[in-house]
Amino acid sequence: MAHSDKPAATSPYELPPTPSRVNYSPIDATLRFLLFSASVVSVVLMVTSKQSQLVPVPGLPFAVTIPAKFNHSPAFIYFIAALSVAGLYSIITILASLSSISKAASSKTSLLLFAFGDVVMLGIVASATGASGAVGYIGLKGNDHSGWAKICDVYGKFCRHIGSATGVGLFAAVVLVFLSMLSTYSLYKRIRD
């Protein structure tokens, strides 16, 4: 691919070899749109996870309706904040990416800024996914050593939403890995020597 993509040289004796000026902006814009979709879906799944259940309370003769909501755990609040920031970031970079599709290629400075921004967003989204997954796992399995009881046998819908949101968050993190690699690779292909 690397060689076949080069534009035809005007003279066969021309030196140094012309660097590849393939425009990766369409792939970039597609990945950024995927990131935007994943961010929105995961935030919506997390926000709509509220579930109320009749739970027997020790010491009371009757069951009490207790809700489970995302804002009962700081990890889920951080998850929503992180994925919302990722969604906003993807909107801004989609516009920047679309504006360079029409040109011959993205400017090298915009590629550098994309690569920097993608790496920072990856750190935020990956840590949020880890935090949400760890708390969700305790909810699913409990932890006998700490005496933390599982809650997913009671709050099934809540846990399905948390688990799905975490999964989509992981997908967003993987998309950010590929986006960062694509920006770096586009810079690499511009080097002449």
Place this chain on the structure above:
Amino acid sequence: MAHSDKPAATSPYELPPTPSRVNYSPIDATLRFLLFSASVVSVVLMVTSKQSQLVPVPGLPFAVTIPAKFNHSPAFIYFIAALSVAGLYSIITILASLSSISKAASSKTSLLLFAFGDVVMLGIVASATGASGAVGYIGLKGNDHSGWAKICDVYGKFCRHIGSATGVGLFAAVVLVFLSMLSTYSLYKRIRD
């Protein structure tokens, strides 16, 4: 900095301008050594976190010695696995980085591979830090909504080790962000146009 770092041109009329060939390998090797140190410290802190305490058990007339260990939580096991992989990765890349200090500059392919590897490692280390931090926070504060009691009032040393390991893991993630940016920036400075 960008202009003063350029090597003196052999002719003042030479075109196109010579790209910067500054060798960033010493900074790169230093950051990778920091990453190695942070990985080792965080793994050692996590592994040495074991603490045994006399805990009163409901239903028993006497207290029982119950240990708290990192392998009681999957999040801490994942943390150790992730930071161990980061430590091994840092050893390999320190050797590669040191070998290019003696040369005029790193090869562009090695810079690309560094940038790819750094991004993947960042995703792994950041998610592990998030998971460990989330579980550690439940241990520290508990969660009234889920009925998860805090354990750090009893297992003080255990929690200090977990917290310190997570903090050092966060530092490792930040170092990986800067390493990834440095590799990308080195590629950027090689572009002639």
